[in-house]
Amino acid sequence: MNGSRIIGTGSALPRRIVTNAELAERVDTSDEWIVERTGIRQRHIAEKDETTATLATAAARAALADAGVDAASIGLIVLATATPDNTFPATATKVQAALGCRGGIAFDVAAVCSGFLYALATADSLLRTGMAQRALVIGAETFSRILDWEDRTTCVLFGDGAGAVVLEAPGADAGGSDAPGILGTRLHADGACHDLLYVDGGPSTTQTVGHVRMRGPEVFRHAVVNLSSVLKEVLEETGISSDEIDWVVPHQANARILDATARKLGISPDKVVVTVDRHANTSAASVPLALDTARRDGRIKPGDLVMLEAMGGGFTWGASLIRM
Secondary structure, three states: OOEEEEEEEEOOOOOEEEHHHHHHHHOOOOOHHHHHHHHEEEEOOOOHHHHHHHHHHHHHHHHHHOOOHHHHHHOEEEEOOOOOOOOOOOHHHHHHHOOOOOOOOOEEEEHHHHHHHHHHHHHHHHHHHHHEEEEEEEEEEHHHHHOOOOOOOHHEEEEEEEEEEEEEEEOOOOOOOOOOOEEEEEEEEEEEHHHEEEEEEEEOOOOEOOOOOEEEEHHHHHHHHHHHHHHHHHHHHHHHHHHHHOOOEEEEOOOOHHHHHHHOOOOOOOOEEOOOHHHOEOOHHHHHHHHHHHHHOOOOOOOOOOEEEEEOOEEEEEEEEEOO
């Protein structure tokens, strides 16, 4: 039996766009340097009145409208973020209150850039048990709030935004790879890689928010190996070949990682959805943002086989194959 079905997608971006040229005015970098190494040309940066919760709520409303369902039908909200509005309560509860669908389940998931895939798998599992019939799965970040704007190796890489999907529990007739739904998911983590990508702060250690710290070349090597490996796992689990995949929607970290992973799997670059040039790395928001972008511009259509994949700090990584 297939898993839960995606019946709607939505996204939200902050009003302010920051180009590479604008960044070059405040840090020692250039548009050419950033584009050559990352493929990024611009990113959206949240203003003071824009928070993870407000962006998540806007993306959720767009997804509900796309699905044609009311917020009252949502019994579960799983929100992936590394930048919650508060240490507690969960940002998901703020979204729940804003949407007016109180009384159901709402909580956050922290798996950084892989967070949306972790949230999607968690929501799918809960829907399969009957805990709810319909869920909002959201990835939302205001990563600009944890950047060291003096560190040119990291501050040029990230942006803010949110993406969401409406997930519906599988029906009695949910069977076969041709039916819509989640066909297979694999998730992993390796805490031994903590020092390669982390934030140097936290309420339990420093009582500060801290900033992103990253050893880029080592993260790059792990990303290509881990992502290609987990994609193969999902293909083996589902019995589907890479040639059958219509679209790959990857975490938008770096254009070179996207190219290298596609080559390693023998997937045509034409099948890879790329939004990193416009959005930069939006962490947990990047996969649902890219998914919504490709659905709304007509690339991803009903019936398409879509592979989602991501890797983030922790390390965490995973992939999910979905029939739209």
